[in-house]
Amino acid sequence: MQMTATFYVHLEFKTPTSQWSVNLPFLCSKCGVCCTLDDFLVAGKLKPTPQNSQAHLKAQILYEELGSLWEINPSKYDHHITHTPCPFLTNQLCSIYEIRPEGCRQFPNTPFGMQTQDCEALTRFKKQLLALKRGQTTTTTKETYHFTQQPLLSVQLTEEQYQTCTNKLQKTGITHNELTLFCDFNKPNLSE
Numbered sequence: 001m002q003m004t005a006t007f008y009v010h011l012e013f014k015t016p017t018s019q020w021s022v023n024l025p026f027l028c029s030k031c032g033v034c035c036t037l038d039d040f041l042v043a044g045k046l047k048p049t050p051q052n053s054q055a056h057l058k059a060q061i062l063y064e065e066l067g068s069l070w071e072i073n074p075s076k077y078d079h080h081i082t083h084t085p086c087p088f089l090t091n092q093l094c095s096i097y098e099i100r101p102e103g104c105r106q107f108p109n110t111p112f113g114m115q116t117q118d119c120e121a122l123t124r125f126k127k128q129l130l131a132l133k134r135g136q137t138t139t140t141t142k143e144t145y146h147f148t149q150q151p152l153l154s155v156q157l158t159e160e161q162y163q164t165c166t167n168k169l170q171k172t173g174i175t176h177n178e179l180t181l182f183c184d185f186n187k188p189n190l191s192e
């Protein structure tokens with residue numbers, strides 16, 4: 001199975017008598033809302049490689065044009081970068097997804113990104129996280145963030161606990177694709 005490249009929260013719960021854990025993945029809906037020129041500029045530069053020379057050249061030309069605009073008219077520059085889509089956004093999809101800058105790769109799992117109100121997938125994700133933690137007040141909860149570039153953390157979760165989690169998630173308005181991904185991140189590791 002090809003695992004979706006994304007970040008996920010690994011939640012661990014501990015009570016005096018039991019211990020269990022679950023993974024909650026974030027699923028980007030690729031809506032393009034976070035892909036303005038401003039977002040691209042703060043995301044970091046593209047690393048030049050033989051495979052992305054065209055994209056790198058396009059970025060270089062862009063930096064030079066924006067540098068000129070900044071020198072001529074800084075306020076026009078500010079308006080331009082915050083109101084213009086990223087030049088690599090095509091039909092609401094990132095045309096350089098595999099080689100996108102590190103900041104784009106990490107978003108919204110960044111201090112700034114987690115504050116954004118514009119990402120509907122992130123708003124749903126935060127509700128899902130709260131729902132999984134709700135009702136666990138007598139337990140110790142540990143919450144850590146990870147990326148799928150590393151081997152997926154295994155979970156300690158029974159079928160019954162998995163069902164409880166999916167019931168809670170369904171009440172948050174989780175989408176079908178998000179629930180499928182949640183299943184992919186947890187079900188193969190269920191304990192008896």
Ligand code: SF4
Nearest residue numbers: 028029031032034119
């Ligand atoms: S706003 Fe959120 S869902 Fe939309 S492309 Fe950005 S990270 Fe993905």
Ligand code: SF4
Nearest residue numbers: 035086088089094104
């Ligand atoms: S490089 Fe891709 S992910 Fe990054 S802002 Fe541009 S379109 Fe969005």
